[in-house]
Amino acid sequence: MENSVKNHTDVLIFHTAICAEASQMSLDATTEVACANFDCAIPTLRFGMEIKMDERKRFFKALAGLVVPIALQNLITNAVNSADVLMLGYVGQTQLAAVSLANQFQFLLMGIFFGITSGVTMLSSQYWGKKNTDAIQAVMGIAVRIGLVITAAVTAGALLIPDVLMRLYTNDQELIEIGASYLRIVGISYMTLSFSQVYISALRSMERAAKSAAISAAALLTNVALNAVLIFGLFGAPEMGVTGVAVATVIARMLELSLCLLDAFAGAGVRLRVSALCGRNPLLWKDFLKYATPALVNDCVWTFAFSTYSVILGHLNADMVAASSVAATIRDLCAVLCFALASGAAVLLGIEIGEGNLSLAKADASRSCRATLFIGILTGGVVLALRPFTGYFFTLTPRAQQYLSWMLIISAYYVVGQAMNTLLISGVFRAGGNSRWGMVCDIVVMWGISVPLGFLSAFVLKLPPMAVYVILCMDEAWKFLPVYRYYKSGKWLRDITRTDEEMERSAL
Numbered sequence: 346m347e348n349s350v351k352n353h354t355d356v357l358i359f360h361t362a363i364c365a366e367a368s369q370m371s372l373d374a375t376t377e378v379a380c381a382n383f384d385c386a387i388p389t390l391r392f393g394m395e396i397k398m399d400e401r402k403r404f405f406k407a408l409a410g411l412v413v414p415i416a417l418q419n420l421i422t423n424a425v426n427s428a429d430v431l432m433l434g435y436v437g438q439t440q441l442a443a444v445s446l447a448n449q450f451q452f453l454l455m456g457i458f459f460g461i462t463s464g465v466t467m468l469s470s471q472y473w474g475k476k477n478t479d480a481i482q483a484v485m486g487i488a489v490r491i492g493l494v495i496t497a498a499v500t501a502g503a504l505l506i507p508d509v510l511m512r513l514y515t516n517d518q519e520l521i522e523i524g525a526s527y528l529r530i531v532g533i534s535y536m537t538l539s540f541s542q543v544y545i546s547a548l549r550s551m552e553r554a555a556k557s558a559a560i561s562a563a564a565l566l567t568n569v570a571l572n573a574v575l576i577f578g579l580f581g582a583p584e585m586g587v588t589g590v591a592v593a594t595v596i597a598r599m600l601e602l603s604l605c606l607l608d609a610f611a612g613a614g615v616r617l618r619v620s621a622l623c624g625r626n627p628l629l630w631k632d633f634l635k636y637a638t639p640a641l642v643n644d645c646v647w648t649f650a651f652s653t654y655s656v657i658l659g660h661l662n663a664d665m666v667a668a669s670s671v672a673a674t675i676r677d678l679c680a681v682l683c684f685a686l687a688s689g690a691a692v693l694l695g696i697e698i699g700e701g702n703l704s705l706a707k708a709d710a711s712r713s714c715r716a717t718l719f720i721g722i723l724t725g726g727v728v729l730a731l732r733p734f735t736g737y738f739f740t741l742t743p744r745a746q747q748y749l750s751w752m753l754i755i756s757a758y759y760v761v762g763q764a765m766n767t768l769l770i771s772g773v774f775r776a777g778g779n780s781r782w783g784m785v786c787d788i789v790v791m792w793g794i795s796v797p798l799g800f801l802s803a804f805v806l807k808l809p810p811m812a813v814y815v816i817l818c819m820d821e822a823w824k825f826l827p828v829y830r831y832y833k834s835g836k837w838l839r840d841i842t843r844t845d846e847e848m849e850r851s852a853l
Contacts, residue, residue, distance in 0.1 A: 464637020
C-alpha cells in the first residue's frame with residue numbers, strides 16, 4: 346500500500362514537473378512571439394505614420410499649387426475693388442454709393458458666370474484627371490455659347506435703359522443719374538466675360554492656375570492704374586470722375602480678353618481648336634446642362650438674394666449703402682484665401698475623382714474642411730483688427746462710420762460660416778458632381794427665410810437699420826448645420842465622366 350502510494354506520488358510529481366516545463370516553454374514561446382510582434386509593430390506603426398505624413402504633405406503641396414495663384418488673383422481683384430472704393434470715396438460719398446449700386450449688375454453677371462464656370466470646373470477637372478482634352482474643349486464651347494446669350498441681354502439693358510435698371514435699387518434721383526451714366530459705358534465690357542471667364546476657369550481645372558492669375562493680374566492692375574489716372578486727371582489726362590472708372594474697366598476687360606485669346610490659340614498648354622469649341626456633342630451638352638444648371642441656378646439664387654439685400658439697404662438710407670459697400674469690400678479682401686481654398690479644393694478633388702481615387706478624394710475633403718475652418722477664424726480676426734483704422738481710409742459721414750464699425754464686428758463672425766459653406770457647397774459637393782443639393786439649400790435659406798425676414802424687418806416692422814443688417818447676415822448660420830450633415834453622409838462623391846466610346850456613339 347505504502348509502495349503503491351509512493352509510486353503514485355512519484356508519478357504525480359513527475360507529471361507536474363513535465364507540465365511545468367511545458368508551461369514554461371509555452372510561456373517563453375508566447376513571450377518570444379509577443380516580442381517579435383511588438384518589434385514588428387513599431388516599424389509598422391512608424392510606416393503608417395510616415396504614410397499619413399506623406400499624404401498630408403502631398404495634399405497641402407497640391408492644394409497650395411492651386412490655392413496660392415487663385416488667392417493672389419482674388420486678392421488683386423478685391424484690391425482693385427478696394428482701390429476703386431477708396432478713390433471714389435475721395436471724390437464723394439454720393440459717387441461711391443451710386444457706383445456701388447450700379448455695379449450690382451456686374452455682381453449679378455459675375456454670379457451667373459460663377460454658376461456657368463462651376464459647370465466647367467466640375468466636368469473639366471474630372472476629364473483632366475483622365476487627360477481628355479477634347480472633352481474639356483467641348484465643355485468650354487458649350488459654356489461660351491451660353492455666356493454670349495446672357496451677356497448680350499445684360500449689355501443691352503445697361504446701354505439702352507440704365508436709368509430704369511438703377512431705379513430697381515434706389516429712388517434717390519442723384520444716385521440714379523450718376524449710376525446710369527456709369528452703366529452706359531461699363532456695359533460694353535460685359536460681352537468680354539463670355540470667353541475670358543470660361544477660359545480662366547478651364548485653365549484652373551487643368552492645373553494652370555498660375556497662368557490664369559497672371560492674365561487676371563495684368564488686366565486688374567491696368568484697371569486700377571487707369572482708374573487713378575482718369576478719376577483724378579493725372580499725367581495731363583482729363584479729370585473724369587465716375588466716367589473714368591467706367592472707361593478704365595472697359596479697357597481692362599478688353600485686355601483680359603486679348604490675353605486669353607492669345608494664350609488659347611498659342612497652344613502654351615492645350616491648343617484650342619475652333620472645331621472642338623463649336624462642335625456637336627449631344628452627350629456633353631446633356632451632362633453640362635445636368636450639372637451646370639443646378640450650379641447656375643444656385644449661384645443666381647445666391648447672387649440675386651445678395652443683390653436684394655442691397656435693394657433693402659438702399660431703401661433705408663444712403664449711409665447704410667455706403668457703409669455696407671465698404672464693409673463688403675473689406676470682408677471680401679480679407680477672405681480671399683477662404684474662397685481660394687474652395688476653388689482649389691474643387692479642382693483637386695475633381696481630378697482625384699476623375700482618376701478613380703475616391704477614397705483619397707474623401708480624405709482630402711476632410712483635410713480641406715480643417716484648413717478652411719482655421720483660415721476662416723484667422724480671417725475673422727484680421728477683419729476685427731482692421732476695424733479701428735477704417736476712418737483713416739474712407740471719407741464717410743459720422744453715422745455711416747458708426748454703421749461700418751458695427752458691420753465689421755458682424756462680418757468677423759459671418760466670414761467663418763461663409764468660408765465653410767462656400768468650401769462645401771461650391772468646392773467639395775461640386776467636385777463630386779453634386780450641384781443640386783446646394784441649389785435646394787440656398788433656395789430654402791435665402792429666399793424662404795433670409796430675404797422675407799429682411800423685407801419684414803425693414804418695411805413692415807421698421808426695425809433700426811443695423812437690426813435689419815444683422816438679420817440679413819444670419820443666412821450662413823442657418824445653412825451650416827444641414828450643409829455639414831450632407832457632407833458627412835458622403836452622398837456627394839461620384840465620377841461623372843463619360844468614356845470616349847459613349848461620346849462617339851452620341852455624336853453619330
